Amino acid sequence: MYPVDSLRNLIHDIFEQNSLITATWSQLRRRDNVSFTKVQVKPVSIKNQLHYQFAFHHSNKVLHENLTPDEAEERMIQLCEETFRQGMLCTVEADYQILISKKYKVSILTKSPSKTAANLSHNRKKQYVLEEGIPVSFLVELGIMNEEGRVLARKYDKFRQINRFLEMVQDVIQHLPEGRPLTIVDFGCGKSYLTFALYHYLSIQQRRSLRIIGLDLKADVIEHCNDLAKRLHYGDLKFLVGDIADYDELQEVDMVVTLHACDTATDAALEKAVRWGASVILSVPCCQHELFNQIEAPVMEPLLSHGILKERFSALATDAIRAKLLDLLGYKTQLLEFIDMEHTPKNILIRAVRGQAGQTEALWSEYTAFRDFIHADPYLERACADLLPGDGGNKPEKITEDAESGKRKPEAGSCDHC
Template identity: 50%
Template sequence: MENVKKLLEKIIEEEKLIYGVLSKINKKSEKTFNKVSIKPVLVRNNIFVQFTYHYDKKVIHNNLNFVDTVRELHNLIHNYFRQVVLYTTDSDYQILISKKGKIKILKKPPSREKRDLSHNRKKNYILEENIPNPFLIKLGVMNKSGKIIAKKYDKFKQLNRFLEMVSDCTDYLKKDKTINIIDFGCGKSYLTFALYYYLVEKLGLDVNIIGLDLKKDVINFCNKIATELGYDKLKFVYGDIKGFNEFNSVDMVVTLHACDTATDDALVKAVKWGADIILSVPCCQHELFNKIQNPVMESMLKHGIIKEKLSSLITDSIRGNILEIMGYSVQMLEFIDMEHTPKNILIRAFKRNNIINKKAVSQYLKFKEFWNVQPYIEREMGEDLKSILQKNFKASK
């Protein structure tokens, strides 16, 4: 059965499937359907495998992603059917399972042509399909011929969405000098490599990028890949952003999925560096969950799941408000995360000037009073913010 599983994984992950039929129901199994057919379909710009379950008087369709497809096929072959015919781009396969469980795999030249679904997918990506890209190949997103690995297509789209957001920022970068960029919480660093590729390889900018993370094995892996790619101005360092002092000034700070107040530490550091661009996707926001209070909002606060979502929104609103006070223009954008995870908010901020935004100060003071909170980010921002708030608080009296 292991050979069957490997064959299925290869066919599905490399998008070679054209059509398949599972038949000859196992008499020892409880009879539910007579046969199952499978084929690739395009649903909302994503390729899925459609399973059609044929009953005596009805058919039922179910669209599965690639991981679930392999799992479901394995289940059907193991528990229900004794014959599988798979038509693929390079071969026709017939899998036969005897009553004693013995498996035989027969292989013939291909007899069908594949219907091209990829032309319907969104085009004009910054990272292009069907053009080999060394960093995507190294990270397992693309094969050597330039084809996106099926189970990595969501990651491929995420990388492009991220680079679209970056492309809107490049006018804010000072291009007459080396551009210093910090990516805190870089993880396996798909986005960090994509950022370097876009700014250096595509735009030809002089860029230094440092990826920070607290996992040493990740740092070692990423440095190895960067060396192999010849990305000599991209390096990965063990540590957190709060204690990072290698640069005196930083032009862009990226922090994606830094947990709880680690996002605040990154934002504080970015402001103190005077970063021209900040890109931040917060997560795991627990700081204000047990602190927000307002009797008027009790209908929301009494429900834990609603309070959790509300505290996240309040936290990000406070972060945006404080960045505005500190001279930034702030946007809240939707950032589509990986498959099976919710959509997140991306805070995108551009350094505007050093003029105090009195409207933002007034909004912030009223907002935190309404929720009865003293946010961590306000304390960490230090004397600069404290003096602005005190001055404007006294002026409002």
């Protein structure tokens, strides 16, 4: 016999390892406190996200409830502690028969596994760039996979995000130069999940010679990333402490990545990429405050008079301006959904590859008409004025901290809240 804590730990481990195939709870502790008599649980995929479906069996109907892994673990513990006296948990590793006495003493009988994991949804299984079930060293080190290649339940969203990012890289890999080592810079790399993923994909899977430099302001984060790169033997992956505006150690870069660099730090990174002649730019902007205080358009007052709507419109307008300016600067630009809207509103990725996007005169006319309509004065236009047609204004002086103006120097660090 075991204390009830043993059962809680078992359930926690099953959800942590994402190993549950099916569970059944029966034998009510009291028949007068619930209207259902049995609950069955199984993992399902909903919009490519892992959930657990609870089927509550009543006398004349079955009601279903789909829960996230954290919610499912909590509900499972509640059912065994308050409602049922018997359970059968079938996992990839083993079957566990659970018996709970009136005094909450637990008996756990372990048997060989009787079931195999099934397809989680009616849809075809998604084929990821990094496949589940195949151990990937950096994912194991970062706590996303276990050593057998199983993705931990609480890290499944991160696993999907990494694969989504690599899919976007996969689509533009043909635009990167051939026949020589690649140089890639990641501005505001943060904890560098995607930096390690990019290195693994290009160096190990695609067998490309390359060097990747990650830049961030947080010295402790950079130290951790360098230690991890050393443990993984990623010899051509280096991390440096520094900000975007001051970084000038390279003359030519093939790919620039900037994820959640704050406000105009994104624009500073885009300017660097353009002046380096980068073949590919991948940018997820963040905290677009610049246009919020600039936008004026009386005809749009029903929208702009509401702060939350003005903030969202300002962010969308900022990214639209960036995309059009990149088109004018010699790129073909797409705005793509990076991760699902339910996770974060900051989910737009700007993907640009070198190549003529259209007639420069027409693009400039479209851009200036929109810019002037909302009375915008974008940092990126001023920064790249010498590269743009027409009079884009004077290039701004380097932005520094100013107590009176409140302006901030563009920084490579990503937001803590992103």
